Amino acid sequence: MIPPTSIDGTDITGATIDGTDVQEITVDGDVVFTAGPQIIPDDSVEGFEDGSLSEYQGAVSFYQIQTQTVFKGSRALETVSDFDNMFRTDIGSPGDEISIYVRGSDANFNFGYDGFGYRVLHQTSSDEFSFGTDQNGTYSNLVSQTAVLNSSEWYQYVIDYNPGNITIQLFDTTGNLLGTINSNDSSFSNTGIGFRGRVGTFYDAIDIN
Numbered sequence: 001m002i003p004p005t006s007i008d009g010t011d012i013t014g015a016t017i018d019g020t021d022v023q024e025i026t027v028d029g030d031v032v033f034t035a036g037p038q039i040i041p042d043d044s045v046e047g048f049e050d051g052s053l054s055e056y057q058g059a060v061s062f063y064q065i066q067t068q069t070v071f072k073g074s075r076a077l078e079t080v081s082d083f084d085n086m087f088r089t090d091i092g093s094p095g096d097e098i099s100i101y102v103r104g105s106d107a108n109f110n111f112g113y114d115g116f117g118y119r120v121l122h123q124t125s126s127d128e129f130s131f132g133t134d135q136n137g138t139y140s141n142l143v144s145q146t147a148v149l150n151s152s153e154w155y156q157y158v159i160d161y162n163p164g165n166i167t168i169q170l171f172d173t174t175g176n177l178l179g180t181i182n183s184n185d186s187s188f189s190n191t192g193i194g195f196r197g198r199v200g201t202f203y204d205a206i207d208i209n
Contacts, residue, residue, distance in 0.1 A: 040071075047075070049075050058115075059081075062081040079107075092113075104202055112188045130181075131143045
């Protein structure tokens with residue numbers, strides 16, 4: 001169906017409702033008109049859509065939930081002070097597949113992390129991503145992989161968190177595989193996810209299966 005541009009002869013292109021851009025009009029469940037900015041719904045395990053960081057501990061003040069730079073939904077996490085860990089310990093267990101979208105230079109995502117655990121470092125300045133351990137801010141890099149990265153683009157990491165057989169895949173937003181890291185490290189088997197990055201790094205749409 002071609003979306004109409006008018007209803008009863010009235011032009012509805014760019015229409016607003018109470019000052020808000022029209023997202024869609026449906027009739028009997030079918031979308032018949034869309035206008036204004038489109039928001040991809042975020043049904044992730046952690047998409048920051050509740051606007052709260054109450055589940056987290058550590059350097060919570062180094063991060064904020066914002067609405068300007070997002071991948072899905074209407075909110076995402078932003079680093080506002082350099083390099084300190086914020087984490088939660090109720091999700092992300094051994095055996096899980098963890099997916100996250102990141103953007104910016106020197107973005108750091110922790111998994112299997114309760115203050116000690118693993119990290120993935122996303123470095124656009126050197127066009128590489130790496131896997132290693134993070135022991136309360138003390139790092140040991142285990143494996144690195146080159147990839148052409150742009151700090152203004154979103155990227156997806158998919159992590160198979162199986163201590164002794166860990167796989168990390170990097171994708172662009174069109175689904176192209178940019179690189180893979182494999183590691184047999186089994187130093188940690190903790191539950192938890194976290195963040196530690198440079199100002200202006202963003203995180204969104206974390207799924208765990």
